[in-house]
Amino acid sequence: MAHFYHYTSRVAAQMAIATGYLHPGSDGVVYLTDDTYATGAAAAQYLGIPVIGPSLSTPVGVAPLTKPMETVCIIPDDRVPGLTHSGAVRAAPFREYSTGRVIYLGGGREFRYPRPIDIAGLMWIALPVP
Amino acid sequence: MQYYQYNYMLPPQISDAIARVVTSFAKEHDLKYELTRQGLPVWVVADSLGHRTNSVRIESITVPEGSLLSFTPDAYEDETDVHNGLIVLTRKLPSAEDIIAKRSILEVDRLVFQDTQPYQGEVDFVLWRRLADVWERAAELDLREVHTREMPLPLSS
Numbered sequence: 179m180a181h182f183y184h185y186t187s188r189v190a191a192q193m194a195i196a197t198g199y200l201h202p203g204s205d206g207v208v209y210l211t212d213d214t215y216a217t218g219a220a221a222a223q224y225l226g227i228p229v230i231g232p233s234l235s236t237p238v239g240v241a242p243l244t245k246p247m248e249t250v251c252i253i254p255d256d257r258v259p260g261l262t263h264s265g266a267v268r269a270a271p272f273r274e275y276s277t278g279r280v281i282y283l284g285g286g287r288e289f290r291y292p293r294p295i296d297i298a299g300l301m302w303i304a305l306p307v308p
Numbered sequence: 309m310q311y312y313q314y315n316y317m318l319p320p321q322i323s324d325a326i327a328r329v330v331t332s333f334a335k336e337h338d339l340k341y342e343l344t345r346q347g348l349p350v351w352v353v354a355d356s357l358g359h360r361t362n363s364v365r366i367e368s369i370t371v372p373e374g375s376l377l378s379f380t381p382d383a384y385e386d387e388t389d390v391h392n393g394l395i396v397l398t399r400k401l402p403s404a405e406d407i408i409a410k411r412s413i414l415e416v417d418r419l420v421f422q423d424t425q426p427y428q429g430e431v432d433f434v435l436w437r438r439l440a441d442v443w444e445r446a447a448e449l450d451l452r453e454v455h456t457r458e459m460p461l462p463l464s465s
Contacts, residue, residue, distance in 0.1 A: 204344045214460060224459060232347030233316040240316050243347075268386055270354070271401065275367060275378065276310040278404035278411075283455050285386070285397045 182210040182258055182289065184251040185221040190231075191249045191302060200251070200295040203232060207290035210253065212263055215286075218247030218305040226272040226284030252301045258291050265289055314349050315370040315416075322419055325428065326351050326366055326377070329435040337443075353443065360385040362446040364439060368416075375416035379438050380407060381446035394458040400451035410445040412438055 184200055194200050200208045215221040222229075222245075231245040255261065266287035271280050327343050330351045334341035342352040349368035354361055360383060367378045385400040419431050 203347045205342050205346065209346065224457070228346050228348055230314065230348070242314060242316065245346075268397075270361070270363065271382075271384060271399070273380075273382065273404070273407065275314075275369060275380075276312055278380070278407040280401060280404070280453075280455075283399060283457060284384075285399055285457055286459065 180212070180255045180263065182212055182253045182255060182261065183214065184208065184210055184253060184295075185215070185218070185225065185227070185247045185305075186249060186251070187243070187246050188248045189243065190245075191251065194251075194297060195302075198296065198298050200297055202292060202294065207292050208295055210258070210261070210289040210291055211287050212266065212289070213286045215250075216306070217308065219308045221247040221250070221286075221305070223282045224269065224284065224286030225288060226269040226282045226286070228272050229281065247305060249302050249304050251297055252303065253295060253297070254300075257295055257297070257300070261289060261291055311372060313370045315368040315375050316349055318349060318368045318375070318416070321428075322377075322416060322431070323349070323368070325419075325431045325435055329432050329439060330366065333436060333439050333443075353439070359387060360451075362443075362449075364442045364446055366439070377414040377416060377435075377438075379412040379414070379442040381410050381442050381449060382407060383446055383449045383451060385451050390461070391458075393461060395461055397457050397459060399455050399457070401453045401455065402449040403452055406449060406452075410442070410449065412442050412445075414438055 202208050227245055230242045233240045233242045266289055269284040269286045269288040271284040272282040274281050330341050334353045339353045339355045345352055351366040354363035362383045365380045369376050369378050387398045389396045
Protein backbone atom coordinates (compact mmCIF):
# COMPACT_ATOMS: atom_id res chain seq x y z
CA MET A 179 0.00 0.00 0.00
CA ALA A 180 1.30 3.43 -0.93
CA HIS A 181 1.08 6.42 1.37
CA PHE A 182 0.67 10.15 1.30
CA TYR A 183 1.87 12.53 4.00
CA HIS A 184 0.41 15.67 5.58
CA TYR A 185 3.02 17.86 7.30
CA THR A 186 1.64 20.36 9.78
CA SER A 187 2.01 22.03 13.17
CA ARG A 188 1.17 20.38 16.47
CA VAL A 189 -1.75 22.71 17.10
CA ALA A 190 -3.25 21.97 13.68
CA ALA A 191 -2.71 18.25 14.31
CA GLN A 192 -4.47 18.51 17.65
CA MET A 193 -7.46 20.20 16.01
CA ALA A 194 -7.58 17.56 13.27
CA ILE A 195 -7.38 14.69 15.77
CA ALA A 196 -10.20 16.27 17.79
CA THR A 197 -12.53 16.20 14.78
CA GLY A 198 -11.18 12.97 13.29
CA TYR A 199 -10.65 14.61 9.91
CA LEU A 200 -8.23 16.73 7.98
CA HIS A 201 -10.56 19.36 6.61
CA PRO A 202 -9.88 21.42 3.50
CA GLY A 203 -8.79 24.96 4.32
CA SER A 204 -10.30 28.16 2.99
CA ASP A 205 -8.72 27.33 -0.35
CA GLY A 206 -10.81 24.15 -0.53
CA VAL A 207 -8.03 21.58 -0.41
CA VAL A 208 -5.90 19.49 1.95
CA TYR A 209 -2.21 19.68 1.01
CA LEU A 210 -0.44 16.33 0.76
CA THR A 211 2.85 15.01 -0.54
CA ASP A 212 4.42 11.65 -1.19
CA ASP A 213 7.87 12.97 -0.34
CA THR A 214 9.37 11.97 2.99
CA TYR A 215 11.29 14.60 4.94
CA ALA A 216 13.30 13.89 8.07
CA THR A 217 12.82 17.36 9.53
CA GLY A 218 10.17 20.05 9.62
CA ALA A 219 12.68 22.47 8.16
CA ALA A 220 13.10 20.26 5.10
CA ALA A 221 9.35 19.87 4.68
CA ALA A 222 8.84 23.65 4.85
CA GLN A 223 11.71 24.26 2.46
CA TYR A 224 10.67 21.77 -0.21
CA LEU A 225 6.92 22.28 0.06
CA GLY A 226 7.19 26.08 0.13
CA ILE A 227 4.90 26.30 3.14
CA PRO A 228 4.14 29.89 4.27
CA VAL A 229 5.44 30.76 7.72
CA ILE A 230 1.99 31.85 8.86
CA GLY A 231 -1.39 30.48 7.97
CA PRO A 232 -5.08 30.72 8.79
CA SER A 233 -6.34 33.06 11.45
CA LEU A 234 -8.34 32.32 14.59
CA SER A 235 -10.80 34.76 16.10
CA THR A 236 -9.80 35.47 19.70
CA PRO A 237 -11.15 37.77 22.43
CA VAL A 238 -8.45 40.27 21.51
CA GLY A 239 -8.91 40.11 17.76
CA VAL A 240 -7.76 37.98 14.87
CA ALA A 241 -4.63 35.94 15.51
CA PRO A 242 -2.88 34.22 12.61
CA LEU A 243 -1.47 30.79 13.35
CA THR A 244 2.19 30.26 12.69
CA LYS A 245 3.03 27.14 10.72
CA PRO A 246 6.05 25.36 12.11
CA MET A 247 6.26 21.89 10.59
CA GLU A 248 6.28 19.74 13.70
CA THR A 249 4.53 16.52 12.83
CA VAL A 250 3.49 14.38 9.89
CA CYS A 251 0.38 12.26 9.42
CA ILE A 252 0.87 9.07 7.45
CA ILE A 253 -2.13 8.50 5.20
CA PRO A 254 -2.68 5.22 3.35
CA ASP A 255 -3.89 5.79 -0.18
CA ASP A 256 -7.22 4.09 0.54
CA ARG A 257 -8.11 7.11 2.72
CA VAL A 258 -7.80 9.45 -0.27
CA PRO A 259 -9.80 7.76 -3.03
CA GLY A 260 -9.20 9.17 -6.47
CA LEU A 261 -5.77 10.57 -5.63
CA THR A 262 -2.95 9.07 -7.67
CA HIS A 263 0.79 9.58 -7.44
CA SER A 264 0.84 10.89 -11.00
CA GLY A 265 -1.16 13.94 -9.91
CA ALA A 266 1.73 15.76 -8.24
CA VAL A 267 2.80 19.28 -9.05
CA ARG A 268 6.10 20.86 -7.97
CA ALA A 269 5.46 23.16 -5.02
CA ALA A 270 5.87 26.86 -5.75
CA PRO A 271 8.45 28.91 -3.86
CA PHE A 272 7.41 30.98 -0.85
CA ARG A 273 8.56 34.60 -0.93
CA GLU A 274 8.58 37.04 1.95
CA TYR A 275 6.23 39.86 1.03
CA SER A 276 8.24 42.89 2.09
CA THR A 277 11.57 42.11 0.46
CA GLY A 278 10.41 39.72 -2.24
CA ARG A 279 13.16 37.31 -1.21
CA VAL A 280 12.67 33.57 -1.49
CA ILE A 281 12.37 32.04 1.97
CA TYR A 282 11.56 28.50 0.84
CA LEU A 283 12.51 27.29 -2.62
CA GLY A 284 9.69 24.76 -3.02
CA GLY A 285 10.05 22.02 -5.60
CA GLY A 286 8.63 19.15 -3.56
CA ARG A 287 5.78 17.01 -4.82
CA GLU A 288 2.48 18.59 -3.86
CA PHE A 289 -1.02 17.14 -4.07
CA ARG A 290 -4.23 19.04 -3.42
CA TYR A 291 -7.05 16.85 -2.18
CA PRO A 292 -10.48 18.49 -2.30
CA ARG A 293 -12.32 16.47 0.34
CA PRO A 294 -12.03 15.84 4.10
CA ILE A 295 -9.73 12.95 4.97
CA ASP A 296 -10.67 10.48 7.69
CA ILE A 297 -7.61 10.24 9.92
CA ALA A 298 -9.04 8.05 12.68
CA GLY A 299 -6.37 5.67 13.93
CA LEU A 300 -3.63 6.97 11.65
CA MET A 301 -0.06 7.39 12.81
CA TRP A 302 1.51 10.79 13.49
CA ILE A 303 5.27 11.14 13.74
CA ALA A 304 6.91 14.04 15.57
CA LEU A 305 9.59 15.78 13.53
CA PRO A 306 12.88 16.79 15.16
CA VAL A 307 13.19 20.35 16.41
CA PRO A 308 15.80 22.29 14.35
CA MET B 309 12.26 45.28 6.04
CA GLN B 310 8.93 47.08 5.95
CA TYR B 311 6.46 46.39 8.78
CA TYR B 312 3.38 44.61 7.47
CA GLN B 313 0.71 42.10 8.37
CA TYR B 314 -1.54 39.97 6.26
CA ASN B 315 -4.99 41.52 6.41
CA TYR B 316 -7.54 38.83 7.24
CA MET B 317 -10.30 41.43 7.74
CA LEU B 318 -10.74 42.60 4.17
CA PRO B 319 -14.31 43.84 3.59
CA PRO B 320 -16.29 40.94 2.14
CA GLN B 321 -17.31 43.05 -0.86
CA ILE B 322 -13.64 43.36 -1.78
CA SER B 323 -12.65 39.75 -1.11
CA ASP B 324 -15.71 38.58 -3.06
CA ALA B 325 -14.71 40.85 -5.94
CA ILE B 326 -11.15 39.46 -5.92
CA ALA B 327 -12.46 35.89 -5.97
CA ARG B 328 -14.84 36.77 -8.81
CA VAL B 329 -12.14 38.44 -10.89
CA VAL B 330 -9.49 35.77 -10.24
CA THR B 331 -11.95 33.04 -11.21
CA SER B 332 -13.19 34.73 -14.37
CA PHE B 333 -9.70 35.88 -15.45
CA ALA B 334 -8.31 32.37 -14.96
CA LYS B 335 -11.18 30.74 -16.83
CA GLU B 336 -10.94 33.19 -19.72
CA HIS B 337 -7.18 32.57 -20.08
CA ASP B 338 -7.29 28.86 -19.16
CA LEU B 339 -5.13 29.35 -16.05
CA LYS B 340 -4.96 27.62 -12.68
CA TYR B 341 -6.13 29.65 -9.72
CA GLU B 342 -6.27 29.53 -5.94
CA LEU B 343 -8.88 31.41 -3.92
CA THR B 344 -6.64 32.03 -0.89
CA ARG B 345 -3.38 30.16 -0.43
CA GLN B 346 -2.81 27.85 2.54
CA GLY B 347 -5.17 29.90 4.71
CA LEU B 348 -3.56 33.24 3.89
CA PRO B 349 -5.48 36.14 2.29
CA VAL B 350 -3.57 35.47 -0.92
CA TRP B 351 -5.14 34.73 -4.30
CA VAL B 352 -3.09 33.21 -7.10
CA VAL B 353 -3.38 32.73 -10.84
CA ALA B 354 -0.73 30.61 -12.52
CA ASP B 355 0.05 28.86 -15.74
CA SER B 356 2.73 26.38 -16.75
CA LEU B 357 4.02 26.30 -20.29
CA GLY B 358 6.79 23.79 -20.81
CA HIS B 359 9.17 24.04 -17.85
CA ARG B 360 8.20 27.61 -16.98
CA THR B 361 5.42 28.65 -14.58
CA ASN B 362 4.20 32.24 -14.48
CA SER B 363 2.01 33.53 -11.67
CA VAL B 364 0.47 36.56 -10.03
CA ARG B 365 -0.22 36.71 -6.29
CA ILE B 366 -2.80 39.14 -4.97
CA GLU B 367 -1.97 39.68 -1.30
CA SER B 368 -4.15 41.53 1.21
CA ILE B 369 -1.69 43.44 3.36
CA THR B 370 -1.86 46.02 6.12
CA VAL B 371 1.01 48.49 6.48
CA PRO B 372 1.16 51.53 8.82
CA GLU B 373 -0.26 53.71 6.04
CA GLY B 374 -3.34 51.52 5.54
CA SER B 375 -4.66 48.42 3.78
CA LEU B 376 -3.53 47.52 0.31
CA LEU B 377 -3.77 44.86 -2.34
CA SER B 378 -0.42 43.87 -3.73
CA PHE B 379 -0.28 42.34 -7.21
CA THR B 380 3.06 40.55 -7.47
CA PRO B 381 4.29 38.84 -10.64
CA ASP B 382 6.47 35.79 -10.25
CA ALA B 383 7.85 32.94 -12.31
CA TYR B 384 10.09 29.91 -12.10
CA GLU B 385 11.50 27.34 -14.45
CA ASP B 386 12.32 23.80 -13.39
CA GLU B 387 14.61 21.14 -14.74
CA THR B 388 14.91 17.79 -13.00
CA ASP B 389 17.45 15.02 -13.31
CA VAL B 390 18.01 11.81 -11.37
CA HIS B 391 21.53 11.29 -10.05
CA ASN B 392 22.77 8.74 -7.52
CA GLY B 393 19.25 7.90 -6.45
CA LEU B 394 18.31 11.51 -5.84
CA ILE B 395 16.22 13.96 -7.81
CA VAL B 396 18.30 16.98 -8.70
CA LEU B 397 16.02 19.99 -9.15
CA THR B 398 17.35 23.12 -10.82
CA ARG B 399 14.94 26.00 -10.30
CA LYS B 400 15.49 29.34 -12.01
CA LEU B 401 13.84 32.41 -10.49
CA PRO B 402 13.67 36.15 -11.01
CA SER B 403 15.52 38.36 -8.54
CA ALA B 404 13.70 39.82 -5.55
CA GLU B 405 14.50 43.29 -6.87
CA ASP B 406 12.83 42.54 -10.19
CA ILE B 407 9.77 41.15 -8.40
CA ILE B 408 9.43 44.28 -6.27
CA ALA B 409 9.99 46.61 -9.23
CA LYS B 410 7.21 44.97 -11.22
CA ARG B 411 4.77 44.76 -8.28
CA SER B 412 1.61 46.86 -8.45
CA ILE B 413 -0.08 48.25 -5.33
CA LEU B 414 -3.75 49.17 -4.99
CA GLU B 415 -4.99 50.99 -1.90
CA VAL B 416 -8.08 49.28 -0.50
CA ASP B 417 -9.52 52.57 0.74
CA ARG B 418 -9.99 53.68 -2.84
CA LEU B 419 -12.31 50.74 -3.37
CA VAL B 420 -14.08 50.86 0.00
CA PHE B 421 -14.73 54.59 -0.37
CA GLN B 422 -17.34 53.84 -2.99
CA ASP B 423 -19.04 51.18 -0.90
CA THR B 424 -22.35 53.05 -0.70
CA GLN B 425 -22.81 53.00 -4.44
CA PRO B 426 -23.66 50.16 -6.77
CA TYR B 427 -20.03 49.88 -7.70
CA GLN B 428 -19.44 46.14 -8.07
CA GLY B 429 -18.80 46.33 -11.80
CA GLU B 430 -16.41 49.21 -11.38
CA VAL B 431 -14.38 47.43 -8.69
CA ASP B 432 -14.26 44.28 -10.77
CA PHE B 433 -13.03 46.31 -13.73
CA VAL B 434 -10.26 47.96 -11.67
CA LEU B 435 -9.11 44.61 -10.28
CA TRP B 436 -9.28 42.93 -13.69
CA ARG B 437 -7.20 45.64 -15.36
CA ARG B 438 -4.60 45.47 -12.61
CA LEU B 439 -4.42 41.67 -12.75
CA ALA B 440 -4.15 41.66 -16.54
CA ASP B 441 -1.34 44.23 -16.45
CA VAL B 442 0.69 42.33 -13.84
CA TRP B 443 0.05 39.01 -15.60
CA GLU B 444 1.85 40.41 -18.64
CA ARG B 445 4.73 41.48 -16.40
CA ALA B 446 5.09 37.92 -15.05
CA ALA B 447 5.82 36.66 -18.56
CA GLU B 448 8.55 39.31 -18.94
CA LEU B 449 10.48 38.35 -15.79
CA ASP B 450 14.06 37.38 -16.47
CA LEU B 451 15.01 34.22 -14.55
CA ARG B 452 18.51 35.10 -13.39
CA GLU B 453 18.79 33.26 -10.08
CA VAL B 454 19.63 29.57 -10.25
CA HIS B 455 19.08 27.25 -7.28
CA THR B 456 19.85 23.56 -7.18
CA ARG B 457 18.48 21.11 -4.64
CA GLU B 458 18.78 17.38 -4.21
CA MET B 459 15.64 15.62 -3.09
CA PRO B 460 14.87 11.99 -2.31
CA LEU B 461 12.94 9.97 -4.83
CA PRO B 462 9.33 9.55 -3.69
CA LEU B 463 8.68 6.14 -2.20
CA SER B 464 5.95 5.63 -4.79
CA SER B 465 8.45 5.67 -7.67
